[in-house]
Amino acid sequence: MSESVIHIDNVVKTFNVGMENELEILHNISIDIKEGEFVSVVGSSGAGKSTLMNIIGLLDKPTSGKYTLNDIDTSNMKDDELSEIRNSQIGFVFQTFNLIPRMNALKNVELPMMYKGISQRERTAKARKLLEMVGMGNRMFHQPNQLSGGQKQRVSIARAMANDPAIILADEPTGALDTVTGRMIMDIFHQLNKENGKTIILITHSQELAKETDRIITISDGKIISDKGGYES
Amino acid sequence: MTFFECIKMAFSSMRMNKMRSFLTMLGIIIGISSVITISTIGTTLKKTVSDSVLGTGATTIDLQVMLKDNNSNYTRITKKDMITEDMINGLMEKYPGDYELVTYNFLSEGEVITENNDAYVLRIAGIQQGYMSYSMQKVIKGRNISSRDVSEKKHTALVSEVFEKQYSPNESIIGKTISLSGNYNFQVTVVGIYGDKKTLQQYELGQKDITTFIYIPYTLSAKLKGTPSEVYGYVELKPNPEKNPDILTKQAQSYFDKLYERNEHAKVHALNYGEITKVFLTVIDILAVAFSLIAAISLIVGGVGVMNIMLVSVVERTSEIGIRKALGAKTLSIKRQFITEAVIICLIGGTIGIGAGLGGSYLLGALAKVLLNTMAPDVAESINIVTTPSVLAIIISVLCSILIGVIFGSSPAKRAAKMNPIDALRFE
Numbered sequence: 001m002s003e004s005v006i007h008i009d010n011v012v013k014t015f016n017v018g019m020e021n022e023l024e025i026l027h028n029i030s031i032d033i034k035e036g037e038f039v040s041v042v043g044s045s046g047a048g049k050s051t052l053m054n055i056i057g058l059l060d061k062p063t064s065g066k067y068t069l070n071d072i073d074t075s076n077m078k079d080d081e082l083s084e085i086r087n088s089q090i091g092f093v094f095q096t097f098n099l100i101p102r103m104n105a106l107k108n109v110e111l112p113m114m115y116k117g118i119s120q121r122e123r124t125a126k127a128r129k130l131l132e133m134v135g136m137g138n139r140m141f142h143q144p145n146q147l148s149g150g151q152k153q154r155v156s157i158a159r160a161m162a163n164d165p166a167i168i169l170a171d172e173p174t175g176a177l178d179t180v181t182g183r184m185i186m187d188i189f190h191q192l193n194k195e196n197g198k199t200i201i202l203i204t205h206s207q208e209l210a211k212e213t214d215r216i217i218t219i220s221d222g223k224i225i226s227d228k229g230g231y232e233s
Numbered sequence: 234m235t236f237f238e239c240i241k242m243a244f245s246s247m248r249m250n251k252m253r254s255f256l257t258m259l260g261i262i263i264g265i266s267s268v269i270t271i272s273t274i275g276t277t278l279k280k281t282v283s284d285s286v287l288g289t290g291a292t293t294i295d296l297q298v299m300l301k302d303n304n305s306n307y308t309r310i311t312k313k314d315m316i317t318e319d320m321i322n323g324l325m326e327k328y329p330g331d332y333e334l335v336t337y338n339f340l341s342e343g344e345v346i347t348e349n350n351d352a353y354v355l356r357i358a359g360i361q362q363g364y365m366s367y368s369m370q371k372v373i374k375g376r377n378i379s380s381r382d383v384s385e386k387k388h389t390a391l392v393s394e395v396f397e398k399q400y401s402p403n404e405s406i407i408g409k410t411i412s413l414s415g416n417y418n419f420q421v422t423v424v425g426i427y428g429d430k431k432t433l434q435q436y437e438l439g440q441k442d443i444t445t446f447i448y449i450p451y452t453l454s455a456k457l458k459g460t461p462s463e464v465y466g467y468v469e470l471k472p473n474p475e476k477n478p479d480i481l482t483k484q485a486q487s488y489f490d491k492l493y494e495r496n497e498h499a500k501v502h503a504l505n506y507g508e509i510t511k512v513f514l515t516v517i518d519i520l521a522v523a524f525s526l527i528a529a530i531s532l533i534v535g536g537v538g539v540m541n542i543m544l545v546s547v548v549e550r551t552s553e554i555g556i557r558k559a560l561g562a563k564t565l566s567i568k569r570q571f572i573t574e575a576v577i578i579c580l581i582g583g584t585i586g587i588g589a590g591l592g593g594s595y596l597l598g599a600l601a602k603v604l605l606n607t608m609a610p611d612v613a614e615s616i617n618i619v620t621t622p623s624v625l626a627i628i629i630s631v632l633c634s635i636l637i638g639v640i641f642g643s644s645p646a647k648r649a650a651k652m653n654p655i656d657a658l659r660f661e
Contacts, residue, residue: 059559059655080563087561098556098658102245114238115561159560 005199006033011065013051025051026222038193040202040210043219053203057169058082087115091160095172097152099144105155106140112162130158150181167199243574257542260535261582265630267528269590272626275521279514280621294470294482294505301500314499324488333363335469336451343413347400355447359454363471375407375425386452390421393429393445417457478505536641543575543645554649555657567650575642583634595620
């Protein structure tokens with residue numbers, strides 16, 4: 001059908017390599033994610049899903065195995081090259097929002113564009129548009145500490161969209177929110193997937209949220225124990 | 234990330250911790266302000282000295298007869314080695330207008346009977362026309378001893394203001410002929426009066442019997458003494474103030490070198506006060522630089538303070554660094570952000586330090602003026618203290634501030650830039 005965006009082949013992640021407390025977190029994981037898919041990765045805490053997300057997000061390197069993103073092999077890349085790929089190809093949405101304090105919503109959304117070298121004028125215009133899209137048009141000049149959890153998460157979704165990345169990586173995006181605001185955030189993700197055609201990878205421990213997605217990958221003890229289509233119930 | 238954004242970011246993080254930023258700056262402020270103050274004291278001292286010694290035209294060329302280095306058999310300068318009047322006249326004829334002879338020969342004391350029949354003692358000195366300006370005395374009435382007075386050995390004289398008041402209180406003494414008696418008995422006609430503030434003050438305070446100088450042509454005093462052809466071991470020349478004294482000194486030196494070429498053991502050494510002053514000024518310079526360097530040690534201490542605070546700041550902002558790296562910040566932009574912050578702290582500190590240093594210098598200058606006026610009022614008038622900030626020191630201070638920021642900010646910045654984004658994100 002559509003092309004594969006993420007191709008993970010036999011990835012192993014071991015912590016404390018060569019030391020007494022050496023620990024293998026991921027064992028020979030292989031995943032293939034196609035463009036436009038809305039995938040959820042579920043598992044209990046300690047199963048290795050955050051480690052997998054860090055590897056997919058190029059925040060961490062696998063100990064062995066191959067990770068190809070948009071047909072580019074990322075195995076031997078230098079730190080700055082990885083920064084560049086994160087900047088333009090991956091949008092992050094974190095559980096704890098990770099907005100930069102003492103920068104207003106607009107500036108936070110501008111940040112990835114600033115690191116890409118886009119001009120001030122262009123990125124302000126784009127950031128305004130994105131904030132309006134997530135329904136934050138009237139709070140652009142608020143500092144993060146003046147915003148509620150749901151509002152912060154909407155700002156961080158706008159930030160994740162800043163450089164039009166191919167994939168959006170959301171790590172427990174509703175984990176710190178109540179059910180109502182969590183629902184709103186999920187609706188935005190659905191909208192981004194359906195209308196903007198973004199590939200979305202949602203990391204969660206909630207089976208309910210996972211069921212809303214096209215495909216559910218379940219991880220347990222660093223292994224994939226099931227990989228099947230969503231919308232079952 | 235542009236440079237301007239780095240600066241904006243640095244200011245915003247400084248605003249977060251105002252007190253801490255100020256305390257960090259304090260080290261730099263103290264360091265820079267002491268360097269500026271000390272260097273300003275140096276340049277001011279230098280300018281004051283050169284203005285009061287060189288600026289008043291007190292530059293002279295000294296001619297001194299001395300032994301030639303290469304001959305150890307002769308250890309004594311004899312009368313035939315001395316500079317004669319003919320030699321000096323030869324120099325003046327060869328280079329007309331370049332030199333004036335400064336001569337001062339004390340003859341003796343002489344007694345004068347005033348118009349009121351009071352006996353009055355004067356000190357008699359033979360001078361040449363350049364002497365008055367050389368010794369910073371002014372002819373306030375009448376005229377100076379002229380070159381004609383000197384060459385024709387005329388019986389003319391300069392007397393002091395005080396003497397005029399004592400000799401003939403009601404009318405001018407100029408044109409009157411006065412008789413001196415004592416070791417030498419002769420008559421002179423007064424042609425001019427020189428101002429003498431100090432003795433005038435004493436006179437006004439009620440001190441009546443004040444001995445002042447009467448100046449007569451040196452040729453006349455030589456004639457009275459009975460040594461018509463003078464020889465000198467030491468001669469002072471006043472160079473033409475419009476010409477370079479160094480060149481005139483060299484010119485005189487080569488003139489005398491030629492004359493003493495065949496003299497086996499003696500030579501004439503020409504030296505101008507400008508050279509001595511220059512040596513003195515160099516000493517002031519060296520001292521100012523040395524003390525500035527000592528003050529600069531406090532700058533290093535200030536720099537260490539900056540480094541310390543930057544390290545704390547890096548740890549405090551670990552998760553921010555993680556977010557920035559996750560969003561695509563490269564090593565260089567993180568490094569640049571922290572170095573910019575350190576440089577800005579140092580630059581602001583440096584600017585305040587320059588201001589404080591200059592303020593302190595002007596205050597010290599004013600204080601010096603007050604002290605001089607109260608402690609040495611009679612020289613205060615001729616010494617003009619103008620606080621002169623050293624532009625070079627200011628420029629160096631600014632550059633130094635930037636340099637300290639870069640040096641002491643780079644290690645914390647490197648540390649921040651090297652952080653693994655995942656470790657930084659996890660940090661709480």
